[in-house]
Amino acid sequence: MHLSNSYASLGEQFYETIKPTPVRDPRLFLWNSSLADQLVIPKDLQNDPAALARIFSGNRLLPGSQPIATAYAGHQFGNFVPQLGDGRAHLLGDVADRNGKPWDIQLKGSGPTSFSRGGDGRCALGPALREYIMSEAMHYLGVPTTRALCVVTTGETVFREQPLPGAVITRVASGHVRIGTFQYFAARGNKKALEALFDYTLKRHYPSLSTADNPYTALLQQCMDMQIRLIVHWMRVGFIHGVMNTDNTSLAGETIDYGPCAMLGIYDPATVYSSIDVAGRYAFGNQPAMAQWNLTRFAQCLLPLVHDDPKRAADQIRPVLATFAQRFEQAYMAMIGHKLGLHLVRPEDQDLITSLLHLLEDKRLDYTITFQLLTRAVTDRTAAADLEKDLGPWMARWKKRLARESPAPEKIQALMQRNNPVVIPRNHHVEKVIKECTQLGRADPAQSFLQVLASPYREQQGTSRYQDPPADNDRNYHTFCGT
Numbered sequence: 101m102h103l104s105n106s107y108a109s110l111g112e113q114f115y116e117t118i119k120p121t122p123v124r125d126p127r128l129f130l131w132n133s134s135l136a137d138q139l140v141i142p143k144d145l146q147n148d149p150a151a152l153a154r155i156f157s158g159n160r161l162l163p164g165s166q167p168i169a170t171a172y173a174g175h176q177f178g179n180f181v182p183q184l185g186d187g188r189a190h191l192l193g194d195v196a197d198r199n200g201k202p203w204d205i206q207l208k209g210s211g212p213t214s215f216s217r218g219g220d221g222r223c224a225l226g227p228a229l230r231e232y233i234m235s236e237a238m239h240y241l242g243v244p245t246t247r248a249l250c251v252v253t254t255g256e257t258v259f260r261e262q263p264l265p266g267a268v269i270t271r272v273a274s275g276h277v278r279i280g281t282f283q284y285f286a287a288r289g290n291k292k293a294l295e296a297l298f299d300y301t302l303k304r305h306y307p308s309l310s311t312a313d314n315p316y317t318a319l320l321q322q323c324m325d326m327q328i329r330l331i332v333h334w335m336r337v338g339f340i341h342g343v344m345n346t347d348n349t350s351l352a353g354e355t356i357d358y359g360p361c362a363m364l365g366i367y368d369p370a371t372v373y374s375s376i377d378v379a380g381r382y383a384f385g386n387q388p389a390m391a392q393w394n395l396t397r398f399a400q401c402l403l404p405l406v407h408d409d410p411k412r413a414a415d416q417i418r419p420v421l422a423t424f425a426q427r428f429e430q431a432y433m434a435m436i437g438h439k440l441g442l443h444l445v446r447p448e449d450q451d452l453i454t455s456l457l458h459l460l461e462d463k464r465l466d467y468t469i470t471f472q473l474l475t476r477a478v479t480d481r482t483a484a485a486d487l488e489k490d491l492g493p494w495m496a497r498w499k500k501r502l503a504r505e506s507p508a509p510e511k512i513q514a515l516m517q518r519n520n521p522v523v524i525p526r527n528h529h530v531e532k533v534i535k536e537c538t539q540l541g542r543a544d545p546a547q548s549f550l551q552v553l554a555s556p557y558r559e560q561q562g563t564s565r566y567q568d569p570p571a572d573n574d575r576n577y578h579t580f581c582g583t
């Protein structure tokens with residue numbers, strides 16, 4: 101396995117060259133063999149857990165590794181912080197998969213860097229497992245996301261109000277350029293670096309845009325479309341990111357940073373689980389507006405590249421930003437339409453959709469379970485009768501609308517099955533599995549969970565173990581940034 105580091109070629113002002121800090125007793129805890137196969141990691145290495153533990157703790161460097169901690173800034177809960185950066189992560193480099201696509205390999209929890217700002221540079225086992233489970237679950241749900249290659253325990257203790265076992269998680273991503281990376285250089289008025297970062301982003305992620313009439317506005321439009329696609333997926337599966345700061349917004353359009361994330365149970369757009377999000381800025385239903393806010397921050401970074409005259413630059417950028425609302429609405433409605441079995445949403449369907457969402461909220465119904473029952477109700481009278489108790493006359497309206505869809509009921513149901521998961525990583529199960537793994541010092545509870553999460557649209561043996569909503573409807577559930 102040989103790495104190269106394309107990001108390192110950007111030059112020293114983009115990162116600090118720094119090696120991971122070796123750990124005392126690295127042991128492989130979780131290994132993602134299907135991702136490893138995709139990355140063409142040799143089988144003899146995959147069969148050597150001790151070697152994997154040394155490599156993915158940072159104790160031993162793979163050939164071609166060029167560990168760096170990248171610089172970035174970011175708006176955290178609306179406040180600009182001019183310097184954040186990888187305070188506990190090392191980007192080792194990138195590796196090509198079977199199809200030649202490059203993937204960043206990054207260790208997280210691998211020791212302090214000059215961006216640590218007083219932090220210890222480490223990660224506890226619990227948050228590492230959370231990121232592994234959640235990002236893999238999202239991948240199998242069909243949501244663009246960074247992935248997890250492995251978790252290695254360090255044999256060291258980290259202190260987070262209490263002593264906890266330490267771990268390093270290896271993240272695999274299409275890239276690590278964040279909106280905050282652009283902000284870092286924009287805030288310093290460094291146009292040359294902005295230009296280089298722009299070129300890198302284009303070349304790495306959107307090479308076809310290099311021939312666009314205006315590649316800057318083309319990139320903005322593309323990144324907007326990627327964010328819309330991402331957030332619409334989040335809204336489809338009930339994902340609450342929890343910390344949608346600009347430093348946690350990847351320009352590759354992938355979900356990144358699984359710190360305080362959680363899943364929606366009862367449908368309520370105001371749902372917030374993160375203990376630090378006291379104002380509900382990143383509530384479930386606020387995510388589209390926050391994505392738009394973040395994209396506006398990105399657009400501001402592009403202004404000096406678009407034109408030397410700020411007014412003329414703004415005149416070019418503004419019309420692109422103005423398309424957000426309409427583009428989002430269209431994508432969102434199409435998605436909910438698919439969840440309801442409508443291949444094509446017509447303007448008159450809007451009321452059917454919004455009435456259902458209001459009913460879910462008023463009756464405090466579980467988002468995933470309701471759509472799963474609706475899916476069954478297409479062909480199953482008992483499920484339909486069950487739903488009618490809560491949804492009343494809305495069911496007849498929906499059935500009438502479905503009757504006007506041309507495909508056979510089986511086709512309608514197949515569309516719904518592809519869009520409505522039968523199982524999601526419910527918060528209480530994620531917590532239980534993390535606790536069991538930590539107490540046992542073994543990964544099998546996570547492995548059983550992951551096996552079910554790998555087929556989220558299909559009932560299989562074991563699925564029912566993880567489908568139940570929490571007894572208290574997550575009323576007392578809180579998540580924390582995994583620092």
Ligand SMILES: Nc1ncnc2c1ncn2[C@@H]1O[C@H](COP(=O)(O)OP(=O)(O)OP(=O)(O)O)[C@@H](O)[C@H]1O
Pocket residue numbers: 184185186187188189212215216217218219220221222223343347348356357358359581582583
């Ligand atoms: N234990 C720690 N030691 C040093 N720096 C930390 C630690 N935890 C977080 N940070 C830094 O604080 C900032 C915000 O942290 P945040 O939780 O958003 O990111 P993260 O989870 O560490 O990383 P990522 O966004 O790459 O997933 C980042 O600059 C991060 O590197």
Ligand SMILES: [Mg+2]
Pocket residue numbers: 347348357
């Ligand atoms: Mg982060």
